[in-house]
Amino acid sequence: MFIRFVIGEIDPRSGRRRGVFHAGNALAHSTDITAHDVQRLQDAFDWFNDHLPHPNRFSLSAKPNRKAQALSWFRATAVEYIARMRDYTQVLGENGLETEVLKTRRPGFIVYQDEFQVVAYPFADTPT
Structure with a gap:
């Protein structure tokens, strides 16, 4: 099983829902977040x-x-890593960015992998 954390916004580079690190970076550079929450995102x-x-x-x-x-x-x-990602997404949620957890057994054609993660080009039936 593979797990991905996303928000509803579409990423213009991939054409898929935006991952939470990109979302957190955009939020941290906005005016809609406190300095304390920026630091929480940065620490994570x-x-x-x-x-x-x-x-x-x-x-x-x-x-x-x-x-x-x-x-x-x-x-x-x-x-x-998944537990720490849930902490990261909690900060996003507290700042109005709903996150969704996607799960699949078929992430796509794998172009990179290590013991913690894979990077895959999604199949047609892969949730994105």
Whole structure:
């Protein structure tokens, strides 16, 4: 099982619902959030940045300037990461951004994977 956290807004780069890190970054740069909540988002993001491997691909093609349409999914076994993501999404919710948790056994054509996550170009029946 794979798990993805999204908001309802469509990301113009992928054409899919926006992931919560992109949503949190946009919120942190808006005027609609307190400095305390910006810090909460930043602290959580920093933890992920320090502990979660950084995918090296987000597209089907390995060529330069390729369109990045692949989506990140946590493996269901990444329990600590999922718990911390729920803390991150709580801040989003407190600031008016509803999040949804998508689950699937078929995230798509996998272009990157590690022990905690996969990055996959979605199949037609993959929830996005």
